[in-house]
Amino acid sequence: MVLVYIDHEDQQIKTSSLEAMSYGAAVAKLLGVSAEALVLGTTQASIKDLGKQGATKVHHIAVDSLNMLDVKVNSTVIAHAATQLNASVVLFAHNINGKALAPAVAIKLKAGFVSGASSLPEIENGFKVTKTVFSGKAFAKINIATPIKVIAINQNCYGLHPIENVAEVVAMQSNIPAPSIKVTEVEKVKGELPLTEANIVVSGGRGLKGPENWGILLDLAKELGAATACSRPVSDSDWRPHHEHVGQTGLQIAPNLYIAIGISGAIQHLAGVNRSKTIVVINKDPEAPFFKAADYGIVGDAFEVVPALTAAIKKSRQSE
Amino acid sequence: MKILVCISKTPDTTAKIAFTEGNTKLDENGIQWIINPYDEWYSLVRAIELKEKDPATTIHLVTVGNAEVEPIIRKALALGGDEAIRINVQSNDSFVVASQIAEVAKKGAYDLIFTGKETIDYNSASIGSMIAALLDLPFVSLANHFTIEGNTATIKREIEGGEETNEVILPVVVSCQKGMAEQRIPNMRGIMAARTKPLHVQEPIACNESTQVLDFELPPAKQGVKLVATDQMDELVRLLKEEAKVI
The missing domain is CATH 3.40.50.1220 (TPP-binding domain)
Known part of the structure; x- marks a missing residue:
């Protein structure tokens, strides 16, 4: 199964995560398995609509404290969910949260990791993913040799490929470890597009x-x-x-x-x-x-x- | 306080990238090697500033690579830091690199581990997060401001469209970016001192690569620019709409 970590903010799913879901659905099709989503924290966003990007199920751990990024806690929760769901590929958007979380999840799953992926994998004779290197001056083709793979995909490299589909939302329980950081202040530039x-x-x-x-x-x-x-x-x-x-x-x-x-x-x-x-x-x-x-x-x-x-x-x- | 600063060697930012041996190797002809800018300008300099404030601080530099990386680590020592450790293995696999550094970090019992936000060659942005996971430590990414009081660090980090302040009890792993510190240039005294600072070479721990780089390719060349005259802005809008389909 291909599990896609979904990032959300301000009651909306991030576009980069919708794209990761769409990419995940394509990877799942190549592998002949299902594409499922994992949402941490609480949101008003309509997460069943992840079906439109190819998710068959959305696993939702609806715990408020997971809305903030505590890499030690959230990566533990994600890795635990991936193991429980028997995921063979775990995907992230290569955005701020994905860059922080994906490498830690890879360690916890003993998975090979490629970040900044820019193409769908080639699955004949290995599992090969192309990624940007030298800050966009070139591409490298990387083979991931481990049974479980973790990939963070570049933003705006695959696009959205919507279909008519509604995903089933499944509530998931998790043991949440004690927090390792305290968020004391959040400052946002209002009305500015990231x-x-x-x-x-x-x-x-x-x-x-x-x-x-x-x-x-x-x-x-x-x-x-x-x-x-x-x-x-x-x-x-x-x-x-x-x-x-x-x-x-x-x-x-x-x-x-x-x-x-x-x-x-x-x-x-x-x-x-x-x-x-x-x-x-x-x-x-x-x-x-x-x-x-x-x-x-x-x-x-x-x-x-x-x-x-x-x-x-x-x-x-x-x-x- | 003990700080470990991770240092990586990268091609200079102006380097023209090309490949040899059937596109499997970087063509090193004419490439100037530098300390990865994020490691140098932000994490190393911020560590030096912390030591200037509290002279009881010890700074160790760590790098993973073969002997060719030594000029870079000497250059880093010329900026500051008490001693350096080179782990004698060459790998492009972030799991291998992070595992080697985590081993050093575990033995050294550091209060703070700094990395740059990413290297400018492989751009994986993964080493800090991996070290933290291997050592089961808190990790704060993309830090642009860092202060310390007693055993608590106050860290500002970038979030999408803003910034967030975190408080963390040491030890912690932090990935550093612009804002942490200002770039410095090593002075003559620093360069002289760096020659005699200890540089320990350690053999790597056993660790299998989880990924392999197969080959490289350059991005396809642009078709050539289509020039539009300054009084033809309606035509440019038409092209962006109908040809490029981007507005």
């Missing part, structure tokens, strides 16, 4: 000349319903908050559309964004290396091009 979950990202670099010029970028992002990001020099100069920095030493993202404004496209920046499906580059320097990695390019002054693009999108929305 970068790693965004379908569209609009990003700015030094070409915008100063933080006071970010208005045109924010207007474009608002019109597209996009999250905003920036290059490393911009975050190092405190023009934008550190959590917006994408690149090799910042966040690695893979949106459907990445619009780079005034970013030259140094190799370290490309490593963070080159898994984006479509890349649009706006730069006044026709020699900017980013154009080589782009799908669409506009050689021109951002201060003219960006407002014109925002207006064109607005116009096209109105004519729909």
Whole structure:
């Protein structure tokens, strides 16, 4: 059986977990077994709808304390459930919680572990999964040699593949170990779309000349319903908050559309964004290396091009 | 207090990645090796800061690899740290690497174990979580702020769209990222001192690899950029809608 760990927040299942479920259903089909989901904690989200991504059953350990991430506790609970359910593959989204939990679960299950998987496994002569390495500059094919496999899959690499199906929700009991951490404060930026979950990202670099010029970028992002990001020099100069920095030493993202404004496209920046499906580059320097990695390019002054693009999108929305 | 800082060797961030031997090996031609940036800038420097505040602190560095990793560990010692341990085995399997470090950690009875949030070569982000699981310790990932009082650590960590503050009783394993500390450059005195700091080489414990890297490939090259003139934004919107189907 393929067991998929489901992450939820703010009474919603995370898109990355829906995608992991969909990937899990495909892995289960390859192996000729069922795909089932595991939900820890309490949520108002309609977890039976995980059926739409291919889950036949949703195992639910509805204990409030599991809503917070205590890696020692939650990984123990997940590993215990996986053993009880006889899972041969345990899947996570390669998001913040998945990155913290999956390796610990792998240890507890004595399972081989691959994180950042970007393809379905090949199951002839082994169990081979492709993952991104060198921060997106290459892929490696890894064979997992253990009977149980734990895999964390990259966000936005497989997509959602909805079907008509409702999963059966099964309440599951678990012995919850004593907490190992105490959460004393949670601060969230209100109304901002998390970068790693965004379908569209609009990003700015030094070409915008100063933080006071970010208005045109924010207007474009608002019109597209996009999250905003920036290059490393911009975050190092405190023009934008550190959590917006994408690149090799910042966040690695893979949106459907990445619009780079005034970013030259140094190799370290490309490593963070080159898994984006479509890349649009706006730069006044026709020699900017980013154009080589782009799908669409506009050689021109951002201060003219960006407002014109925002207006064109607005116009096209109105004519729909 | 005793701190263990895990150090990994990675290609420089500007390295152009290519492969040899039928795409089974990294082409090391022209590659500059560095300390994994997250290990150096954040976990090692934060450990050094803690020692500056409390000189009774001991910092040990640990790395898993063959003799080729020694220049990197000397470079780390030039920044700070009292001594280093190299476990003499080369492996790309995170279970093997974590098991070796966990063994060192168990014997050394450390109060704090720092890793970078991930290495920039294999990007698994797995070693810290695995060490914690092997030692049955608490683990806090993606820490961007760390203070300590008595035996309690207060750690801020990244969550999606914000941050969370955790309190943990030591010992704890922490993966470190931007915000923990500011990058430092080793000074001459540090570089001289590093030459004579103890570097212990230990043989690995027996441990089977649970995964093997079979081969590598480079991402497919882009088809070539389609240029759109600055006064053709309606056309760009059309392309994004109808051709790329992304808006």
